[in-house]
Amino acid sequence: MVTLGLLHTSPAHVPVFDALRDAHRPALELRHYVDESLLERARQEGPDAVAADVRAALERAVADGAGAVLCTCSTIGGVAEEVGEGGVPVLRVDRPMAAEAVAAGPRIVVLATVESTLGPTVELVEEEARRAGRAAEVRPVLVAGAWELFGAGDTDGYVHSVAAAVAEVRDADAIVLAQASMAVAQELVREQGGAHAPVLSSPAPGFSAAARLV
DSSP states (O other), X not given: OOEEXXXXXSTTHHHHHHHHHHHHOTTOEEEEEEOHHHHHHHHHHOGGGGHHHHHHHHXXXXXXXXXXXXXXXXXXXXXXXXXXXXXXXXXXXXXXXXXXXXXXXXXXXEEESSHHHHHHHHHHHHHHHHXXXXXXXXXXXEOTTHHHHHHTTOHHHHHHHHHHHHHTOOSOSEEEEOSGGGGGHHHHHHHHTOOSSXXXXXXXXXXXHHHHHO
């Protein structure tokens, strides 16, 4: 059976990607690797500080038979792609989303609930814009207080805070939800009709792209 490895920094992502597999690629075997300390250290010391541990996690996934590895953490996704693992493809979950945002237009707002995610995501969108030969004016916005709600297990409060931040965005061609954990706010945004631009999240397009790699 074909295997896709997934590197997470929160166990909350496991059921999200299991559901995507069940809905779209039931024959694909997923192996999840969760290390919450990677995000904690990256927030404190910077993403490069966890490069060796990320490489070790990728090596373990490949040793377990992964045909490709998807990193679902936006903060360390760039590091995961950089350190790679031999001939096995490594993809950061937000890259396909960034490409979609660039295609939507030049005015892109990046929303994040963790400050350490803003820089890497902005850089990724700008990278995808250069690759596509398009202009991009990227505006980062931190949803203050939301991550504390997530950490406390208040998923409802987290989702509503993200949706409220989306509703406040004006003058944008696309709104990027920088972290995979923010994707659950998309449905609430649709129900409320509060978005003034397309709202993009990473799990579904990231999973689809990784599945194609294997």
